[in-house]
Amino acid sequence: MASTSFKISVGMPVYNGERYLESAIKATLQQTYSNFELIISDNASTDKTEVICRDFAASDPRIKYIRNSVNIGAAGNYNQLFHLAGGEYFRWFNADDLCSEHLHERCLKVLESRPDAVMCYGKTDIIDGEGRLLQHYDDNLDLQHDDVVTRFKTYFEVVGLTNAIYGLMRHSALKHTALMGNGSFHAADTNLMGELTLYGKIVEIPETLFFRRMHEDASSWDRKNTSVQQTFWTGQNKKFVLPTLKKHLAYIKAIQKSPNGFMGKLQMDLYILRRVVWHRQLIGAEISQFLKTRGEQQT
The missing domain is CATH 3.90.550.10 (Spore Coat Polysaccharide Biosynthesis Protein SpsA; Chain A)
Structure with a gap:
Protein backbone atom coordinates (compact mmCIF):
# COMPACT_ATOMS: atom_id res chain seq x y z
CA MET A 1 0.00 0.00 0.00
CA GLY A 235 -10.23 -5.43 -21.35
CA GLN A 236 -10.98 -7.94 -24.08
CA ASN A 237 -14.10 -9.23 -25.79
CA LYS A 238 -14.43 -12.00 -23.22
CA LYS A 239 -18.04 -13.12 -23.04
CA PHE A 240 -19.96 -12.82 -19.80
CA VAL A 241 -21.24 -16.19 -18.58
CA LEU A 242 -24.50 -16.12 -16.57
CA PRO A 243 -23.90 -12.46 -15.62
CA THR A 244 -27.33 -11.74 -14.09
CA LEU A 245 -27.18 -14.78 -11.83
CA LYS A 246 -23.60 -13.98 -10.83
CA LYS A 247 -24.60 -10.41 -10.04
CA HIS A 248 -27.27 -11.59 -7.61
CA LEU A 249 -25.04 -14.24 -6.06
CA ALA A 250 -22.47 -11.50 -5.46
CA TYR A 251 -25.05 -9.60 -3.40
CA ILE A 252 -25.75 -12.67 -1.27
CA LYS A 253 -22.03 -13.23 -0.72
CA ALA A 254 -21.66 -9.58 0.31
CA ILE A 255 -24.56 -9.84 2.76
CA GLN A 256 -23.10 -12.91 4.42
CA LYS A 257 -19.70 -11.24 4.67
CA SER A 258 -21.09 -8.08 6.28
CA PRO A 259 -21.05 -7.45 10.06
CA ASN A 260 -24.84 -7.48 10.38
CA GLY A 261 -26.93 -9.83 12.53
CA PHE A 262 -28.52 -13.12 11.48
CA MET A 263 -32.08 -11.81 11.10
CA GLY A 264 -30.98 -8.80 9.12
CA LYS A 265 -28.91 -10.96 6.79
CA LEU A 266 -31.82 -13.36 6.35
CA GLN A 267 -34.21 -10.56 5.39
CA MET A 268 -31.75 -9.17 2.86
CA ASP A 269 -31.00 -12.60 1.41
CA LEU A 270 -34.72 -13.21 0.91
CA TYR A 271 -35.04 -9.83 -0.78
CA ILE A 272 -32.28 -10.72 -3.25
CA LEU A 273 -33.89 -14.10 -3.91
CA ARG A 274 -37.12 -12.28 -4.75
CA ARG A 275 -35.15 -10.18 -7.19
CA VAL A 276 -33.83 -13.37 -8.76
CA VAL A 277 -37.45 -14.46 -9.29
CA TRP A 278 -38.26 -11.07 -10.83
CA HIS A 279 -35.39 -11.56 -13.29
CA ARG A 280 -36.13 -15.23 -13.96
CA GLN A 281 -36.79 -14.77 -17.67
CA LEU A 282 -33.45 -13.08 -18.25
CA ILE A 283 -31.62 -15.59 -16.07
CA GLY A 284 -33.39 -18.44 -17.86
CA ALA A 285 -32.30 -17.06 -21.24
CA GLU A 286 -28.70 -16.83 -20.01
CA ILE A 287 -28.80 -20.42 -18.74
CA SER A 288 -30.19 -21.61 -22.09
CA GLN A 289 -27.42 -19.79 -23.94
CA PHE A 290 -24.82 -21.23 -21.55
CA LEU A 291 -26.07 -24.79 -22.12
CA LYS A 292 -26.21 -24.25 -25.88
CA THR A 293 -22.63 -22.99 -25.92
CA ARG A 294 -21.46 -25.90 -23.79
CA GLY A 295 -23.19 -28.33 -26.13
CA GLU A 296 -21.57 -26.77 -29.19
CA GLN A 297 -18.13 -26.96 -27.55
CA GLN A 298 -18.56 -30.64 -26.80
CA THR A 299 -19.58 -31.59 -30.36
Whole structure:
Protein backbone atom coordinates (compact mmCIF):
# COMPACT_ATOMS: atom_id res chain seq x y z
CA MET A 1 0.00 0.00 0.00
CA ALA A 2 1.13 3.57 -0.65
CA SER A 3 2.18 6.05 1.99
CA THR A 4 -0.57 7.06 4.40
CA SER A 5 0.62 10.69 4.66
CA PHE A 6 -2.26 11.81 2.43
CA LYS A 7 -5.75 12.15 3.88
CA ILE A 8 -7.46 11.47 0.56
CA SER A 9 -6.52 9.21 -2.34
CA VAL A 10 -7.98 9.90 -5.78
CA GLY A 11 -7.84 7.00 -8.24
CA MET A 12 -8.10 7.95 -11.90
CA PRO A 13 -8.53 5.06 -14.36
CA VAL A 14 -7.85 6.02 -17.96
CA TYR A 15 -7.77 4.42 -21.38
CA ASN A 16 -7.11 6.57 -24.45
CA GLY A 17 -8.31 9.63 -22.58
CA GLU A 18 -6.24 12.36 -24.24
CA ARG A 19 -9.28 14.45 -25.20
CA TYR A 20 -10.38 15.33 -21.65
CA LEU A 21 -7.54 14.05 -19.46
CA GLU A 22 -5.81 17.37 -18.89
CA SER A 23 -9.05 19.02 -17.74
CA ALA A 24 -9.81 16.15 -15.34
CA ILE A 25 -6.34 16.29 -13.79
CA LYS A 26 -6.54 20.07 -13.39
CA ALA A 27 -9.97 19.78 -11.74
CA THR A 28 -8.37 17.48 -9.16
CA LEU A 29 -5.30 19.64 -8.58
CA GLN A 30 -7.49 22.73 -8.05
CA GLN A 31 -9.22 21.28 -4.98
CA THR A 32 -9.42 23.66 -2.03
CA TYR A 33 -8.47 20.75 0.25
CA SER A 34 -5.03 19.81 -1.02
CA ASN A 35 -3.85 16.96 1.25
CA PHE A 36 -4.44 14.25 -1.34
CA GLU A 37 -2.63 11.99 -3.75
CA LEU A 38 -3.73 11.43 -7.33
CA ILE A 39 -2.97 7.95 -8.65
CA ILE A 40 -3.47 7.53 -12.39
CA SER A 41 -3.65 4.01 -13.82
CA ASP A 42 -3.27 3.97 -17.59
CA ASN A 43 -4.84 0.86 -19.10
CA ALA A 44 -2.30 0.48 -21.95
CA SER A 45 -3.48 3.57 -23.85
CA THR A 46 -2.36 3.98 -27.45
CA ASP A 47 -2.90 7.75 -27.73
CA LYS A 48 -1.11 10.65 -25.98
CA THR A 49 -2.39 9.68 -22.52
CA GLU A 50 1.03 8.54 -21.30
CA VAL A 51 2.77 11.76 -22.35
CA ILE A 52 0.14 13.94 -20.67
CA CYS A 53 0.28 11.94 -17.44
CA ARG A 54 4.07 11.90 -17.24
CA ASP A 55 4.22 15.67 -17.77
CA PHE A 56 1.79 16.28 -14.90
CA ALA A 57 3.52 13.74 -12.62
CA ALA A 58 6.85 15.47 -13.19
CA SER A 59 5.39 18.78 -12.03
CA ASP A 60 3.47 17.70 -8.90
CA PRO A 61 4.73 15.16 -6.31
CA ARG A 62 1.15 14.27 -5.36
CA ILE A 63 0.65 12.56 -8.72
CA LYS A 64 1.63 8.91 -9.24
CA TYR A 65 1.41 7.45 -12.72
CA ILE A 66 1.14 3.73 -13.40
CA ARG A 67 0.97 2.26 -16.89
CA ASN A 68 -0.39 -1.25 -17.40
CA SER A 69 1.45 -3.22 -20.08
CA VAL A 70 -1.89 -4.64 -21.28
CA ASN A 71 -5.50 -3.57 -20.90
CA ILE A 72 -6.73 -5.30 -17.73
CA GLY A 73 -10.29 -4.02 -18.10
CA ALA A 74 -12.20 -1.46 -16.09
CA ALA A 75 -12.81 -3.86 -13.19
CA GLY A 76 -9.12 -4.65 -12.80
CA ASN A 77 -8.03 -1.06 -13.28
CA TYR A 78 -10.48 0.40 -10.77
CA ASN A 79 -9.57 -2.26 -8.22
CA GLN A 80 -5.85 -1.73 -8.74
CA LEU A 81 -6.22 1.96 -7.96
CA PHE A 82 -7.89 1.25 -4.64
CA HIS A 83 -5.20 -1.25 -3.63
CA LEU A 84 -2.52 1.36 -4.37
CA ALA A 85 -4.27 4.04 -2.31
CA GLY A 86 -2.96 5.01 1.11
CA GLY A 87 -5.44 7.68 2.16
CA GLU A 88 -8.04 7.38 4.89
CA TYR A 89 -10.63 8.36 2.30
CA PHE A 90 -10.88 7.35 -1.35
CA ARG A 91 -12.64 8.37 -4.51
CA TRP A 92 -12.50 7.33 -8.13
CA PHE A 93 -12.50 10.04 -10.77
CA ASN A 94 -12.78 9.27 -14.47
CA ALA A 95 -10.48 10.99 -16.92
CA ASP A 96 -13.34 12.59 -18.84
CA ASP A 97 -15.36 14.04 -15.95
CA LEU A 98 -15.12 17.31 -14.01
CA CYS A 99 -15.77 18.28 -10.40
CA SER A 100 -16.14 21.32 -8.21
CA GLU A 101 -13.00 22.63 -6.55
CA HIS A 102 -14.83 22.20 -3.23
CA LEU A 103 -15.62 18.48 -3.57
CA HIS A 104 -12.87 17.23 -1.23
CA GLU A 105 -13.47 19.93 1.34
CA ARG A 106 -17.26 19.53 1.48
CA CYS A 107 -17.33 15.71 1.52
CA LEU A 108 -14.46 15.34 3.97
CA LYS A 109 -16.15 17.68 6.43
CA VAL A 110 -19.22 15.44 6.48
CA LEU A 111 -17.35 12.16 6.82
CA GLU A 112 -15.09 13.50 9.56
CA SER A 113 -18.14 14.51 11.60
CA ARG A 114 -20.27 11.45 10.76
CA PRO A 115 -18.61 8.15 11.77
CA ASP A 116 -21.86 6.38 10.84
CA ALA A 117 -21.45 7.42 7.19
CA VAL A 118 -19.34 5.45 4.70
CA MET A 119 -19.85 7.73 1.71
CA CYS A 120 -20.58 11.38 0.98
CA TYR A 121 -21.29 12.90 -2.40
CA GLY A 122 -22.67 16.07 -3.95
CA LYS A 123 -25.34 16.52 -6.58
CA THR A 124 -24.54 15.70 -10.20
CA ASP A 125 -24.84 17.63 -13.44
CA ILE A 126 -24.65 15.68 -16.69
CA ILE A 127 -22.61 17.48 -19.36
CA ASP A 128 -21.88 16.72 -23.01
CA GLY A 129 -18.59 16.42 -24.86
CA GLU A 130 -18.25 20.19 -25.01
CA GLY A 131 -19.06 20.73 -21.34
CA ARG A 132 -22.60 21.96 -21.95
CA LEU A 133 -25.26 21.11 -19.37
CA LEU A 134 -27.55 18.29 -20.43
CA GLN A 135 -29.35 17.54 -17.18
CA HIS A 136 -29.42 18.23 -13.46
CA TYR A 137 -29.39 14.62 -12.33
CA ASP A 138 -31.07 13.54 -9.11
CA ASP A 139 -29.06 10.63 -7.70
CA ASN A 140 -31.61 9.87 -4.93
CA LEU A 141 -28.93 8.07 -2.90
CA ASP A 142 -29.17 10.02 0.36
CA LEU A 143 -29.56 6.81 2.38
CA GLN A 144 -29.45 7.72 6.05
CA HIS A 145 -31.77 5.06 7.47
CA ASP A 146 -30.59 3.66 10.80
CA ASP A 147 -31.90 0.20 9.92
CA VAL A 148 -29.53 -1.57 7.52
CA VAL A 149 -32.29 -3.71 5.97
CA THR A 150 -34.34 -0.62 5.13
CA ARG A 151 -31.24 1.13 3.81
CA PHE A 152 -30.29 -1.84 1.64
CA LYS A 153 -33.77 -2.34 0.16
CA THR A 154 -34.28 1.38 -0.45
CA TYR A 155 -31.06 1.47 -2.44
CA PHE A 156 -32.51 -0.89 -5.05
CA GLU A 157 -35.67 1.18 -5.28
CA VAL A 158 -33.87 4.43 -6.07
CA VAL A 159 -30.55 3.63 -7.75
CA GLY A 160 -29.94 4.87 -11.27
CA LEU A 161 -26.50 6.14 -12.22
CA THR A 162 -23.95 5.50 -9.48
CA ASN A 163 -22.36 8.95 -9.55
CA ALA A 164 -21.89 8.78 -5.79
CA ILE A 165 -18.71 6.70 -6.16
CA TYR A 166 -17.08 9.85 -7.53
CA GLY A 167 -17.75 11.59 -4.23
CA LEU A 168 -15.74 10.38 -1.24
CA MET A 169 -15.74 6.99 0.50
CA ARG A 170 -14.28 5.72 3.74
CA HIS A 171 -11.33 3.42 2.96
CA SER A 172 -12.02 1.27 6.02
CA ALA A 173 -15.48 0.37 4.68
CA LEU A 174 -14.53 0.05 1.02
CA LYS A 175 -11.82 -2.51 1.78
CA HIS A 176 -14.49 -5.01 2.94
CA THR A 177 -16.32 -4.93 -0.39
CA ALA A 178 -15.66 -6.77 -3.65
CA LEU A 179 -14.88 -3.37 -5.20
CA MET A 180 -15.60 -3.59 -8.95
CA GLY A 181 -15.70 -7.38 -8.95
CA ASN A 182 -13.71 -9.66 -11.22
CA GLY A 183 -15.14 -8.62 -14.58
CA SER A 184 -17.63 -11.48 -14.76
CA PHE A 185 -20.63 -9.14 -15.09
CA HIS A 186 -21.26 -5.55 -16.11
CA ALA A 187 -22.31 -2.58 -13.95
CA ALA A 188 -20.34 -3.82 -10.95
CA ASP A 189 -20.50 -0.28 -9.58
CA THR A 190 -24.15 -0.87 -8.68
CA ASN A 191 -23.12 -3.92 -6.66
CA LEU A 192 -20.45 -1.90 -4.91
CA MET A 193 -22.91 0.77 -3.85
CA GLY A 194 -25.29 -1.86 -2.56
CA GLU A 195 -22.46 -3.41 -0.56
CA LEU A 196 -21.54 -0.09 1.00
CA THR A 197 -25.04 0.32 2.42
CA LEU A 198 -24.29 -2.80 4.51
CA TYR A 199 -21.53 -0.91 6.33
CA GLY A 200 -23.03 2.51 6.92
CA LYS A 201 -25.00 5.49 5.68
CA ILE A 202 -24.66 7.43 2.45
CA VAL A 203 -24.97 11.21 2.72
CA GLU A 204 -25.81 13.61 -0.09
CA ILE A 205 -24.70 17.24 0.04
CA PRO A 206 -27.34 19.50 -1.60
CA GLU A 207 -24.76 21.22 -3.80
CA THR A 208 -23.55 20.31 -7.29
CA LEU A 209 -20.03 18.94 -6.88
CA PHE A 210 -19.71 16.49 -9.77
CA PHE A 211 -20.03 16.90 -13.53
CA ARG A 212 -20.40 13.62 -15.40
CA ARG A 213 -19.56 13.79 -19.06
CA MET A 214 -21.70 11.75 -21.45
CA HIS A 215 -20.14 11.47 -24.89
CA GLU A 216 -19.76 8.96 -27.72
CA ASP A 217 -16.04 8.39 -27.11
CA ALA A 218 -16.58 7.09 -23.57
CA SER A 219 -15.52 3.46 -23.21
CA SER A 220 -18.83 2.48 -21.59
CA TRP A 221 -21.08 4.77 -23.65
CA ASP A 222 -23.21 2.07 -25.32
CA ARG A 223 -24.71 0.28 -22.29
CA LYS A 224 -27.02 -1.87 -24.40
CA ASN A 225 -24.19 -3.28 -26.52
CA THR A 226 -23.05 -6.45 -24.75
CA SER A 227 -19.82 -6.65 -26.75
CA VAL A 228 -18.87 -3.08 -25.78
CA GLN A 229 -19.62 -3.76 -22.12
CA GLN A 230 -17.62 -6.98 -22.14
CA THR A 231 -14.61 -5.20 -23.63
CA PHE A 232 -14.95 -2.32 -21.18
CA TRP A 233 -15.13 -4.46 -18.04
CA THR A 234 -12.68 -7.21 -19.04
CA GLY A 235 -10.23 -5.43 -21.35
CA GLN A 236 -10.98 -7.94 -24.08
CA ASN A 237 -14.10 -9.23 -25.79
CA LYS A 238 -14.43 -12.00 -23.22
CA LYS A 239 -18.04 -13.12 -23.04
CA PHE A 240 -19.96 -12.82 -19.80
CA VAL A 241 -21.24 -16.19 -18.58
CA LEU A 242 -24.50 -16.12 -16.57
CA PRO A 243 -23.90 -12.46 -15.62
CA THR A 244 -27.33 -11.74 -14.09
CA LEU A 245 -27.18 -14.78 -11.83
CA LYS A 246 -23.60 -13.98 -10.83
CA LYS A 247 -24.60 -10.41 -10.04
CA HIS A 248 -27.27 -11.59 -7.61
CA LEU A 249 -25.04 -14.24 -6.06
CA ALA A 250 -22.47 -11.50 -5.46
CA TYR A 251 -25.05 -9.60 -3.40
CA ILE A 252 -25.75 -12.67 -1.27
CA LYS A 253 -22.03 -13.23 -0.72
CA ALA A 254 -21.66 -9.58 0.31
CA ILE A 255 -24.56 -9.84 2.76
CA GLN A 256 -23.10 -12.91 4.42
CA LYS A 257 -19.70 -11.24 4.67
CA SER A 258 -21.09 -8.08 6.28
CA PRO A 259 -21.05 -7.45 10.06
CA ASN A 260 -24.84 -7.48 10.38
CA GLY A 261 -26.93 -9.83 12.53
CA PHE A 262 -28.52 -13.12 11.48
CA MET A 263 -32.08 -11.81 11.10
CA GLY A 264 -30.98 -8.80 9.12
CA LYS A 265 -28.91 -10.96 6.79
CA LEU A 266 -31.82 -13.36 6.35
CA GLN A 267 -34.21 -10.56 5.39
CA MET A 268 -31.75 -9.17 2.86
CA ASP A 269 -31.00 -12.60 1.41
CA LEU A 270 -34.72 -13.21 0.91
CA TYR A 271 -35.04 -9.83 -0.78
CA ILE A 272 -32.28 -10.72 -3.25
CA LEU A 273 -33.89 -14.10 -3.91
CA ARG A 274 -37.12 -12.28 -4.75
CA ARG A 275 -35.15 -10.18 -7.19
CA VAL A 276 -33.83 -13.37 -8.76
CA VAL A 277 -37.45 -14.46 -9.29
CA TRP A 278 -38.26 -11.07 -10.83
CA HIS A 279 -35.39 -11.56 -13.29
CA ARG A 280 -36.13 -15.23 -13.96
CA GLN A 281 -36.79 -14.77 -17.67
CA LEU A 282 -33.45 -13.08 -18.25
CA ILE A 283 -31.62 -15.59 -16.07
CA GLY A 284 -33.39 -18.44 -17.86
CA ALA A 285 -32.30 -17.06 -21.24
CA GLU A 286 -28.70 -16.83 -20.01
CA ILE A 287 -28.80 -20.42 -18.74
CA SER A 288 -30.19 -21.61 -22.09
CA GLN A 289 -27.42 -19.79 -23.94
CA PHE A 290 -24.82 -21.23 -21.55
CA LEU A 291 -26.07 -24.79 -22.12
CA LYS A 292 -26.21 -24.25 -25.88
CA THR A 293 -22.63 -22.99 -25.92
CA ARG A 294 -21.46 -25.90 -23.79
CA GLY A 295 -23.19 -28.33 -26.13
CA GLU A 296 -21.57 -26.77 -29.19
CA GLN A 297 -18.13 -26.96 -27.55
CA GLN A 298 -18.56 -30.64 -26.80
CA THR A 299 -19.58 -31.59 -30.36
